[in-house]
Amino acid sequence: MLEVEGLSARYGQVEALRLVSLHVDDGELVAVLGPNGAGKSTLMRALLGLVPTQGRVRFCGADVPRRNPVAAAACGLVLVPEGRGIFGPMTVAENIELGAYLLKGNRAEFARRQERVLALFPRLKERLSQVSGSLSGGEQQMLAIGRALMAEPKMLLLDEPSLGLAPRVIEEILEKLGELNRKGLPIVLVEQKAPLALKLARRAYLMSVGSITAEIDPRTVKSHNELAHFYLG
Amino acid sequence: MNSLTSTWAKRGSNPVLLAVWGLASALVVYVLIRGGYLMSVLQIAAIYTVFVTGLNIFMGYTGQVSFGHNAFAAVSGYTSAVLTATYNWEPLPAAAVGLGGVLLCALIIGYPTLRLRGHYLAMATLAIGLIAYDVAVEWGSVTQGYMGISGIPPIGIGRWTVASDRGILVLLIIVAAIGMFAAAGIRRSRLGRAFVAIAGSENAARALGIDVSHYKLVAFLISAFYAGVAGSLFVHAIGFVSPEVFGLHMVVLAFTMLYIGGIGTFVGPALGALIVTLLPESFRTFNEYQDLAYGAVLILILIYAPGGVASLPKLLSSSSRRKPA
Numbered sequence: 041m042l043e044v045e046g047l048s049a050r051y052g053q054v055e056a057l058r059l060v061s062l063h064v065d066d067g068e069l070v071a072v073l074g075p076n077g078a079g080k081s082t083l084m085r086a087l088l089g090l091v092p093t094q095g096r097v098r099f100c101g102a103d104v105p106r107r108n109p110v111a112a113a114a115c116g117l118v119l120v121p122e123g124r125g126i127f128g129p130m131t132v133a134e135n136i137e138l139g140a141y142l143l144k145g146n147r148a149e150f151a152r153r154q155e156r157v158l159a160l161f162p163r164l165k166e167r168l169s170q171v172s173g174s175l176s177g178g179e180q181q182m183l184a185i186g187r188a189l190m191a192e193p194k195m196l197l198l199d200e201p202s203l204g205l206a207p208r209v210i211e212e213i214l215e216k217l218g219e220l221n222r223k224g225l226p227i228v229l230v231e232q233k234a235p236l237a238l239k240l241a242r243r244a245y246l247m248s249v250g251s252i253t254a255e256i257d258p259r260t261v262k263s264h265n266e267l268a269h270f271y272l273g
Numbered sequence: 274m275n276s277l278t279s280t281w282a283k284r285g286s287n288p289v290l291l292a293v294w295g296l297a298s299a300l301v302v303y304v305l306i307r308g309g310y311l312m313s314v315l316q317i318a319a320i321y322t323v324f325v326t327g328l329n330i331f332m333g334y335t336g337q338v339s340f341g342h343n344a345f346a347a348v349s350g351y352t353s354a355v356l357t358a359t360y361n362w363e364p365l366p367a368a369a370v371g372l373g374g375v376l377l378c379a380l381i382i383g384y385p386t387l388r389l390r391g392h393y394l395a396m397a398t399l400a401i402g403l404i405a406y407d408v409a410v411e412w413g414s415v416t417q418g419y420m421g422i423s424g425i426p427p428i429g430i431g432r433w434t435v436a437s438d439r440g441i442l443v444l445l446i447i448v449a450a451i452g453m454f455a456a457a458g459i460r461r462s463r464l465g466r467a468f469v470a471i472a473g474s475e476n477a478a479r480a481l482g483i484d485v486s487h488y489k490l491v492a493f494l495i496s497a498f499y500a501g502v503a504g505s506l507f508v509h510a511i512g513f514v515s516p517e518v519f520g521l522h523m524v525v526l527a528f529t530m531l532y533i534g535g536i537g538t539f540v541g542p543a544l545g546a547l548i549v550t551l552l553p554e555s556f557r558t559f560n561e562y563q564d565l566a567y568g569a570v571l572i573l574i575l576i577y578a579p580g581g582v583a584s585l586p587k588l589l590s591s592s593s594r595r596k597p598a
Contacts, residue, residue, distance in 0.1 A: 090476050113482035125477030127470050129537065138470055141463070142482040191481065 041066045041226055042087075042195060047095035049086045056082040058250045059095070064195065064228055069221040071237035072230045074247035080230040081122050083247070084199045088112045088119050100194060114142055116194030120201065124184040128173030132164055135172050135183055139190025157186040160216060178209035185216070195226045202233050214240055289586040290540065297547055301446065305439055311554070312438045318550040319445035320506050323452045324523075325530045325542035327499020330456055333537035334465060335492040336472025338391065340524050341398030344405030345375045345497040346504030347519035353505040354422045354514045355415055364428045368505035375501030376494060383493040387486065402524060409516035421515025428509040441510050448506060449543065452499060457539050459495065468492050533574055535581025544582045
């Protein structure tokens with residue numbers, strides 16, 4: 041469904057991604073793991089065309105246009121960015137509405153999507169008129185995911201959804217992601233907290249210094265030591 | 274800009290804001306009845322309300338910076354002035370041509386400059402304002418240079434003109450109110466939500482399918498249009514224009530009004546325009562210390578109400594919540 045071939049990206053002189061190749065099949069939940077600075081977030085931004093890249097990204101059988109995130113979003117490739125990227129001065133309802141930005145005036149379809157999102161995250165329903173900047177971290181993450189779901193993605197890209205959240209909230213959010221994936225939504229999950237991501241993922245890629253260093257089958261990782269072996273080589 | 278607190282989420286009647294509006298309305302009614310010098314002061318406040326409301330769309334909603342909107346007021350103001358005073362056009366068609374010129378200039382200027390961000394965008398727009406000032410000074414055959422153009426007719430159609438000070442003030446208040454409510458409509462629309470999303474995070478907005486460059490340009494054009502309306506209103510209300518009218522001073526005043534009133538809010542531009550035009554008049558009795566007192570009050574407002582006067586209700590309600598029962 042998503043095929044990435046030889047993707048490279050630079051920030052000035054710094055090579056942030058080096059010839060990254062990976063694939064995600066229909067219905068899969070694939071984790072991208074690695075330490076800070078490995079290039080995971082750059083990879084997410086590169087997939088969407090938010091940074092200049094070289095290489096090829098194919099999604100649903102067609103090339104994703106380079107440097108055109110609007111076209112990528114229209115293809116159904118939707119990113120929940122690192123740090124959530126919610127619009128603080130807006131209400132929860134306005135943030136949710138922005139998720140369906142490409143839907144334009146179709147009110148019936150909008151209502152259907154909103155109902156589905158609010159059923160998945162009932163806490164958002166209670167806070168529709170609240171300024172989203174005043175939500176707790178967990179609620180903001182729910183809002184960021186809910187907003188992305190309003191776009192009815194064909195694939196969801198999540199960049200560090202556990203960042204800065206309490207363990208119980210992380211569990212709740214990962215549970216929801218698992219639920220979405222079981223319903224057929226393919227997900228690419230970038231995480232630093234590898235054990236949590238491996239619980240959910242069918243496959244995982246390990247990144248280091250801008251490159252993919254290993255592809256892991258989570259079922260084969262039995263202990264923290266084995267995981268450390270993948271990280272440290 | 275994205276940390277701005279907005280009053281949008283909690284619309285509805287607020288006693289403090291209602292009191293402020295009540296005071297402002299009482300002042301307008303008093304001035305309309307009594308007439309006098311304050312009439313001119315309120316006329317300037319109403320014109321600046323239009324200008325700052327436009328700037329608020331670009332800076333407050335969309336989170337961009339512009340030090341050059343005085344250029345658009347100058348383009349429209351001078352077009353109106355030259356066409357009416359030199360070529361005897363009617364004020365409305367002259368203003369319409371001026372606004373067309375403003376939109377064209379904003380499109381030509383905005384397309385390349387809006388690729389810049391932050392300080393670089395600020396510097397580029399500042400340069401545009403300075404260029405407009407120099408053109409107004411140097412193109413003497415059209416603009417009369419420093420001498421300026423006088424004898425500009427008041428706004429009107431055919432024999433029907435708004436010539437009295439009271440009539441001009443009422444007209445300006447109506448235009449300012451239309452401008453404010455149009456801006457509020459924009460903010461509540463799909464377009465306005467895109468603007469605020471861009472202010473929040475350009476990348477997050479792009480990831481949702483929002484064409485950031487396109488909407489920045491649209492915000493720039495709308496705010497330039499407001500500046501153009503203010504420019505035309507100014508020359509027809511005052512009857513005179515010179516380069517100083519649309520100089521750097523206008524930018525400084527507009528920024529002060531925007532931040533004192535409350536950037537990103539509905540009422541901020543009007544409150545800011547009222548306060549910043551009325552304050553110096555209130556301190557006239559201070560004689561040589563007038564500017565000192567005026568500056569001190571502005572600083573105090575910004576220290577104790579960093580979100581501007583429009584944020585006062587929110588500040589007061591949060592401080593009353595903090596008080597022990």
